[in-house]
Amino acid sequence: MKYIRKYWAIFQITLINSLAYPGELIGRSLMIVPFMWIFYQLWKVTFSAAGTESINGMTLYSTMWYLMMAETIELSRPQLARTISENVKDGSIAYILNKPYNFLLYQFSNSMGETVFRAGMNALFGGLVVWWLVGPPPALQGWTFALLALLGTWIMNFCITCLIGLSAFLVEEVSPFMWIYQKFVFILGGFLIPLDFYPNWLQTIAKSLPFAYMIYGPSKLFVDPSMELLVNVLTMQAVWIAALGAILALSYRRGVTYLTVNGG
Amino acid sequence: MKHLKFLLAIWKANLQSVMEYRVSFLTQVIGMMLNNFIYFAIWLIFFDRFKDVRGWGASEMYVTFGVLASAFGLVSLFFGNAFVLGDIINNGRLDYYLSLPRPVLLHAVASRMITSGLGDFTYGFISYALSGQFTWDGLLRFILAILLAAVVFASFLILVNSLAFWVGIVSSFTNLMINAMLTFGIYPITLFDNYAKLILFTVIPAALMGAVPAEYIRAATWQTLAQLLLGAAILLGLAVTVFRSGLRRYESGSAIQVEV
Numbered sequence: 255m256k257y258i259r260k261y262w263a264i265f266q267i268t269l270i271n272s273l274a275y276p277g278e279l280i281g282r283s284l285m286i287v288p289f290m291w292i293f294y295q296l297w298k299v300t301f302s303a304a305g306t307e308s309i310n311g312m313t314l315y316s317t318m319w320y321l322m323m324a325e326t327i328e329l330s331r332p333q334l335a336r337t338i339s340e341n342v343k344d345g346s347i348a349y350i351l352n353k354p355y356n357f358l359l360y361q362f363s364n365s366m367g368e369t370v371f372r373a374g375m376n377a378l379f380g381g382l383v384v385w386w387l388v389g390p391p392p393a394l395q396g397w398t399f400a401l402l403a404l405l406g407t408w409i410m411n412f413c414i415t416c417l418i419g420l421s422a423f424l425v426e427e428v429s430p431f432m433w434i435y436q437k438f439v440f441i442l443g444g445f446l447i448p449l450d451f452y453p454n455w456l457q458t459i460a461k462s463l464p465f466a467y468m469i470y471g472p473s474k475l476f477v478d479p480s481m482e483l484l485v486n487v488l489t490m491q492a493v494w495i496a497a498l499g500a501i502l503a504l505s506y507r508r509g510v511t512y513l514t515v516n517g518g
Numbered sequence: 519m520k521h522l523k524f525l526l527a528i529w530k531a532n533l534q535s536v537m538e539y540r541v542s543f544l545t546q547v548i549g550m551m552l553n554n555f556i557y558f559a560i561w562l563i564f565f566d567r568f569k570d571v572r573g574w575g576a577s578e579m580y581v582t583f584g585v586l587a588s589a590f591g592l593v594s595l596f597f598g599n600a601f602v603l604g605d606i607i608n609n610g611r612l613d614y615y616l617s618l619p620r621p622v623l624l625h626a627v628a629s630r631m632i633t634s635g636l637g638d639f640t641y642g643f644i645s646y647a648l649s650g651q652f653t654w655d656g657l658l659r660f661i662l663a664i665l666l667a668a669v670v671f672a673s674f675l676i677l678v679n680s681l682a683f684w685v686g687i688v689s690s691f692t693n694l695m696i697n698a699m700l701t702f703g704i705y706p707i708t709l710f711d712n713y714a715k716l717i718l719f720t721v722i723p724a725a726l727m728g729a730v731p732a733e734y735i736r737a738a739t740w741q742t743l744a745q746l747l748l749g750a751a752i753l754l755g756l757a758v759t760v761f762r763s764g765l766r767r768y769e770s771g772s773a774i775q776v777e778v
Contacts, residue, residue: 277687277690278687278689278690281690281691281694282690282693282694284694285693285694285697288694288697288698288701288702289697289701292701292702292705292709295705295709295710295714296571296705296706296709299571299572299708299709300568300571303568303570303571303572304568425541425545426539426541426542426545427539427541427542427545427546427549429546429549429634430545430546430548430549430550430552430553430634431549433549433550433552433553434549434552434553434556436553437553437556437557438556440556440557440560441556441559441560441563446560447560447563447564447567451563451564451567452563452567453563453566453567456563
């Protein structure tokens with residue numbers, strides 16, 4: 255219990271820190287507004303050109319709320335890879351490693367503290383715009399199921415970005431890995447276009463990779479909640495978290511052996 | 519001419535500085551090109567499914583994405599500090615540039631090279647070559663369009679960042695504006711109604727960085743060229759005027775330092 259309390263305290267400190275600059279927080283969260291507006295323009299024209307109200311089970315209403323959830327997830331991701339790679343490159347990791355906590359759990363608590371409030375603000379601003387454009391949000395069940403899947407999304411994202419950050423033990427520059435990871439999330443996660451609109455072969459590929467369970471899973475649960483989908487998303491998230499978590503733990507252990515700290 | 523020589527000297531020093539870490543340089547350039555390729559695949563998926571958005575298809579997107587990426591890359595490469603000018607103003611780091619007998623704005627914005635910009639710049643040409651609309655005279659128009667779009671983008675960055683003279687920290691607002699400019703620039707202009715188009719030609723001049731240059735490349739008309747030239751000239755004039763007027767309010771941070 256004491257063990258958990260330590261990380262809970264780290265989470266709380268970061269959460270409070272993120273509230274210290276409300277202007278910055280609001281400014282950053284407003285970014286979702288132009289994105290939602292432009293998505294509305296694109297999908298309104300697309301649905302109108304298709305001459306139908308529903309494409310592969312998605313309407314303009316469900317597409318817009320799906321995209322609101324997808325944007326909320328993406329825009330709330332903290333810059334963890336950059337932070338860790340800078341810690342590794344400038345040697346400040348040495349000051350974190352000798353503290354009485356686990357480095358990975360410290361980073362997780364820290365990143366969650368940043369994510370939670372940012373996600374709330376993004377959902378608020380994005381939700382207001384989408385509500386104004388297409389109508390009220392989905393029912394409570396959608397919110398509940400999406401929230402359950404969000405935790406898995408955040409853990410998976412943590413594992414991948416942490417791995418990218420730790421690659422600074424081996425390479426000078428980690429940003430390209432981050433850009434490419436982000437683009438895989440965009441395409442194979444269904445971030446800009448719901449996977450339902452993809453050709454079948456690409457849907458099959460996307461659903462066999464982790465990215466779909468980070469964006470598509472929670473967003474689809476939000477607009478079209480069903481117990482079957484919830485079980486599927488949570489199961490696949492658990493499988494990927496186990497795999498990615500194991501790779502992360504191993505990589506961290508090996509990475510630390512590369513570390514040379516001179517003086518201090 | 520004197521300014522050009524000065525700029526060339528800065529760019530040479532910047533290039534030597536980034537080439538010091540060759541692996542990092544190459545990783546960033548190749549990484550950015552890959553990043554753009556993967557990102558563009560989204561549009562290919564979209565147009566494969568929906569074919570056409572009010573007269574815009576994949577071919578038009580290739581050209582628009584190409585000109586926007588190259589213009590963005592050009593500004594990143596040669597005027598990298600334009601992205602963070604607000605932080606420079608806010609942290610009192612203009613002191614260094616003010617203390618030297620060179621144009622302050624030009625010196626400040628040209629003093630940093632963002633390596634990944636080379637990846638964007640190169641990718642833009644590849645995108646144009648893949649568009650199916652490639653012609654040799656089109657390539658000349660592509661180059662002219664990139665230059666004018668880069669002037670528009672750099673001016674926009676200077677304008678937005680110069681707000682730091684009046685309001686202090688502007689990094690969130692700048693990020694918001696850059697994102698809006700790039701997002702609106704890449705989407706088909708035919709999506710927007712007249713009110714939205716007015717915004718895209720004035721407050722967020724994304725049309726002058728994406729749709730108008732792309733239109734000029736596809737079908738050269740004097741009207742589109744005039745539109746581009748006029749837009750770039752007005753924005754550049756405005757950016758320089760606003761920066762100079764803000765500079766009068768600048769308070770030194772007593773932070774004269776050596777910029778490496």
